[in-house]
Amino acid sequence: MELDAITNKVLDAIDTNGFKQQGAYNLRYNGAALCHGDSENIRIRRKEDKQGIDVYISSKAQGEQVHIPVVISQSGMMDVVYNDFYIEESADVVIVAGCGIHNSGCNETRHDGIHAFHVGKNAKVVYEEKHYGEGEGTGENILNPVTQIYMEEGSMFTLDTVQIRGVDSTKRITDVDMGPESRLFVMEKLMTHDKQTAVSNMEVRMNGEGSSAQIISRSVAKGTSSQTFHPSAVGNALCKAHVQCDAIIMDHAHVCAIPEIDAHDVDAQIVHEAAIGRINNEQLLKLRSFGMKEEEAEAVIIDNFLQ
Amino acid sequence: MELDAITNKVLDAIDTNGFKQQGAYNLRYNGAALCHGDSENIRIRRKEDKQGIDVYISSKAQGEQVHIPVVISQSGMMDVVYNDFYIEESADVVIVAGCGIHNSGCNETRHDGIHAFHVGKNAKVVYEEKHYGEGEGTGENILNPVTQIYMEEGSMFTLDTVQIRGVDSTKRITDVDMGPESRLFVMEKLMTHDKQTAVSNMEVRMNGEGSSAQIISRSVAKGTSSQTFHPSAVGNALCKAHVQCDAIIMDHAHVCAIPEIDAHDVDAQIVHEAAIGRINNEQLLKLRSFGMKEEEAEAVIIDNFLQ
Numbered sequence: 302m303e304l305d306a307i308t309n310k311v312l313d314a315i316d317t318n319g320f321k322q323q324g325a326y327n328l329r330y331n332g333a334a335l336c337h338g339d340s341e342n343i344r345i346r347r348k349e350d351k352q353g354i355d356v357y358i359s360s361k362a363q364g365e366q367v368h369i370p371v372v373i374s375q376s377g378m379m380d381v382v383y384n385d386f387y388i389e390e391s392a393d394v395v396i397v398a399g400c401g402i403h404n405s406g407c408n409e410t411r412h413d414g415i416h417a418f419h420v421g422k423n424a425k426v427v428y429e430e431k432h433y434g435e436g437e438g439t440g441e442n443i444l445n446p447v448t449q450i451y452m453e454e455g456s457m458f459t460l461d462t463v464q465i466r467g468v469d470s471t472k473r474i475t476d477v478d479m480g481p482e483s484r485l486f487v488m489e490k491l492m493t494h495d496k497q498t499a500v501s502n503m504e505v506r507m508n509g510e511g512s513s514a515q516i517i518s519r520s521v522a523k524g525t526s527s528q529t530f531h532p533s534a535v536g537n538a539l540c541k542a543h544v545q546c547d548a549i550i551m552d553h554a555h556v557c558a559i560p561e562i563d564a565h566d567v568d569a570q571i572v573h574e575a576a577i578g579r580i581n582n583e584q585l586l587k588l589r590s591f592g593m594k595e596e597e598a599e600a601v602i603i604d605n606f607l608q
Numbered sequence: 609m610e611l612d613a614i615t616n617k618v619l620d621a622i623d624t625n626g627f628k629q630q631g632a633y634n635l636r637y638n639g640a641a642l643c644h645g646d647s648e649n650i651r652i653r654r655k656e657d658k659q660g661i662d663v664y665i666s667s668k669a670q671g672e673q674v675h676i677p678v679v680i681s682q683s684g685m686m687d688v689v690y691n692d693f694y695i696e697e698s699a700d701v702v703i704v705a706g707c708g709i710h711n712s713g714c715n716e717t718r719h720d721g722i723h724a725f726h727v728g729k730n731a732k733v734v735y736e737e738k739h740y741g742e743g744e745g746t747g748e749n750i751l752n753p754v755t756q757i758y759m760e761e762g763s764m765f766t767l768d769t770v771q772i773r774g775v776d777s778t779k780r781i782t783d784v785d786m787g788p789e790s791r792l793f794v795m796e797k798l799m800t801h802d803k804q805t806a807v808s809n810m811e812v813r814m815n816g817e818g819s820s821a822q823i824i825s826r827s828v829a830k831g832t833s834s835q836t837f838h839p840s841a842v843g844n845a846l847c848k849a850h851v852q853c854d855a856i857i858m859d860h861a862h863v864c865a866i867p868e869i870d871a872h873d874v875d876a877q878i879v880h881e882a883a884i885g886r887i888n889n890e891q892l893l894k895l896r897s898f899g900m901k902e903e904e905a906e907a908v909i910i911d912n913f914l915q
Binding site: 536548550551552553554555556557558559560561562563564565566567568569570571572573574575576577578579 | 843855857858859860861862863864865866867868869870871872873874875876877878879880881882883884885886
């Protein structure tokens with residue numbers, strides 16, 4: 302089906318792989334499924350009891366993608382959606398989610414996506430999620446994602462999450478239970494500006510022997526925006542984790558990082574690093590000596606930092 | 609005056625500089641001042657309204673020491689004491705505190721030392737505090753120190769705190785307010801064994817321009833003991849802080865580190881590192897290849913780590 306210009310623009314921002322109406326996909330638009338398709342190995346079913354979908358990914362899915370973007374252009378909408386993903390043993394899949402709000406009104410627009418991933422033995426999942434807000438309206442754009450991940454033995458999960466811009470308020474909750482020999486990679490990138498607020502709480506429980514987690518968070522806070530990170534790595538078995546939070550603070554912004562490392566097992570090895578500071582002055586001077594304006598130079602450094 | 613053998617043994621453990629009844633000193637014993645002396649530049653006065661002393665350190669004190677140990681050998685004692693330190697501009701002083709409990713009974717023995725340091729402009733203070741418990745009794749030894757530090761412009765404070773062993777439960781609170789160009793160094797070392805518990809909460813507020821803080825925590829948890837660290841570095845101005853927590857976990861112990869770095873100013877530069885892990889295996893093997901027993905080798909590595 303034909304999509305309007307605003308929807309296409311928002312989709313371009315939140316789905317950098319390129320959203321197409323083919324293979325397995327589901328486009329949620331203003332609180333309802335607008336178009337949807339299955340592939341041979343990935344089936345998407347609408348939930349009967351509440352808003353949302355169940356996505357069944359079979360073992361035969363190897364290197365397949367499924368795209369499930371959400372676009373909201375109706376100012377004042379409050380959309381709560383529950384999506385469950387059942388990934389069979391040894392499947393290998395890329396799930397591209399993301400939510401974009403075009404708010405041209407004066408009302409608060411909000412999307413809460415509660416996503417649960419049931420990751421089978423030895424399955425391999427890459428989950429990409431981009432959050433974005435735009436529009437000439439004065440209404441706030443609010444995104445509160447909840448991500449629950451249950452990892453069976455030997456599975457691998459990559460969580461690649463980005464908040465691009467235009468999100469006035471976000472409260473992120475990520476909760477992971479890890480089985481034996483499972484591996485988790487988290488890359489969280491966040492940019493806030495003006496008087497935006499962002500809170501990200503994450504708890505990773507390494508319950509299975511040989512599990513490992515790498516969590517990287519990079520953020521930039523501009524204007525009078527405020528960010529709080531609270532990642533927690535809990536080691537309940539022989540396991541390894543590395544948590545790293547880096548933030549650039551600008552203008553009159555506020556960044557607070559409260560990483561928690563919690564070892565309950567003598568063979569848990571958990572390391573954390575965090576740094577908050579202003580933009581690198583030497584880089585800034587170098588770029589300005591190439592003739593860039595201060596703002597341009599800052600933009601280059603920030604883009605690089607968030608890549 | 610002559611001190612008994614137990615008191616001397618406990619004093620040796622908590623005052624490694626060597627406690628002498630000369631210069632400025634105050635020995636608190638079983639809830640009361642046992643002996644006390646002033647020096648020309650350091651006066652110690654008993655508080656009128658509650659338990660504790662006021663220590664006045666004049667600008668003329670340069671390189672002087674004051675020793676104020678606490679010894680408790682009466683099982684079942686509950687001792688709460690308030691000590692205030694007034695350090696004049698440009699003074700340079702070493703304050704040696706520390707508390708040792710010899711518990712030969714079946715009752716809980718507890719000492720809460722609430723210490724406040726008013727550090728004048730450009731003054732230089734080293735504060736050493738050792739905590740220790742011993743005795744053949746079954747009663748618990750509890751130490752809950754509260755340390756409040758107010759640092760004026762250009763002052764320097766070194767907090768060197770050690771919990772040696774024998775402390776069944778501790779809850780430490782450290783609170784620091786830093787003026788312009790002031791410098792703080794914290795070195796916290798903690799060893800817990802058996803079913804001991806330790807909680808350390810620290811908040812350092814860098815309010816003054818050019819203030820800097822270095823906080824290092826090293827701990828070893830053995831047996832089924834449990835430790836929780838929550839150091840917080842708050843940057844309210846141009847400032848620098850480095851927080852580092854390293855812990856060795858053994859047996860069935862539990863260590864949790866929740867460092868918080870909180871930047872409210874674009875010129876606040878705050879870095880944190882934390883690591884929890886088991887004892888270094890290579891070092892262990894090396895020492896054992898020299899003929900050491902496993903326990904001996906472990907003791908050497910732990911001693912080194914806590915030096």
